[in-house]
Amino acid sequence: MPKEVISSSVIKRLPRYYRFLGELIKQGVTRISSRELSEKMCSTASQIRQDLNCFGGFGQQGYGYNVLELHEEIGKILGVDRNYKAILIGAGNLGKAIALHIDFSKRGCSLIGIFDSNSSIWGQDVAGIKISPASELDSFCLSEKPEIAVLCIPKQNAQQIANRLVNLGIKAFWNFSHYDLRIDYKEIVVENVHLGDSFLTLTYGLTTLINKAQ
Amino acid sequence: MPKEVISSSVIKRLPRYYRFLGELIKQGVTRISSRELSEKMCSTASQIRQDLNCFGGFGQQGYGYNVLELHEEIGKILGVDRNYKAILIGAGNLGKAIALHIDFSKRGCSLIGIFDSNSSIWGQDVAGIKISPASELDSFCLSEKPEIAVLCIPKQNAQQIANRLVNLGIKAFWNFSHYDLRIDYKEIVVENVHLGDSFLTLTYGLTTLINKAQ
DNA sequence: TAGATTGTTAATCGATTAACAATC
């Protein structure tokens, strides 16, 4: 009985299920019960069954889950069988690293363009793509119609560029700028990544640890 | 009435408060009420007051919060007034980008060493630090005593290197390898960053959007 | 069939929101 709206708690766990199931496939595991999977993932069997049943009954009573089948089903839910087109804006250190480090093709997406306003790096090759002037964004988007934009730009420019990209048809933003992107247009998806915040979560833990030890 | 243990929901919001308060300081704002702050952050006044009161009463009835003071208090809680020492393991694209992109000094930390097993990049300068052979890790840690390790290494090596680092006195891991680090030793803090998972959360949203539109 | 394990409902737990007395 698939639900209408899925809570973000569940959604954030899906990629992790997908990752672990991928590992199990590599290891040659063909079936797994929710209990076994929960032990590997430091989760609970109940939670896994609840999560999966948001999308449908992928298991079989008395047997468990077929690993290959479940992996594929979750992949479909996440959209890795799509062929989205992504562009990357801002080819500084982080932008280049993302372009080279993330295997977009494994995740239902092709990176088809990289843009920067800094003329000194135009033409440079990153992940097989030449860095283009930001001024070419409009014509590129109008002809290639990418759905996803990866933003690796300074926070001052983020909101302005994002608004421009929405008008060019971008539907999803993976935002690495140190700015909480807010899109007032509906029907736009935003994933803000704050690496600095993540680091501070770590130092909080460390600080707490040290305070406790004293 | 500060609490003993703070829920991770609260902790994960602290860096965001810290960031927004930093922005307010830049803008010259000296005081703010929980209601005003909640509007800027797309949060609720109740949640902000609850969160802050986990750590103490930083506000004043009838007045609100002193922005500078609150920023500093949250900074202390997060540990930005400390002087932690961090090392980075794995100076590939992502490792280099993290070294260059994250302002560790703003976050109570100095990056003091970069290590890689690839001899062809030894001696290269990244963020003012020369890349050292991974074989020098032991002697370096024993003399410099860093507390934090940033792992930008392939997943196959992650667990092994992490265990080694724990024995060398590392207390906190910022882990970018595509692997869920599990430390069996107690009193070790781990922050796993899964950029691939974050991207899949985005494609989930996009896929749902497109399915709905049809 | 008997055993195992799911799908699903019910119970519990925790987090968020609302309300208000305390107080600046």
Next chain:
DNA sequence: TAGATTGTTAATCGATTAACAATC
């Protein structure tokens, strides 16, 4: 003092866990 806004308790909401009938 009166108005504003906190700190904190109570109410609500949602997420997780437990339990178990359904069923492979």
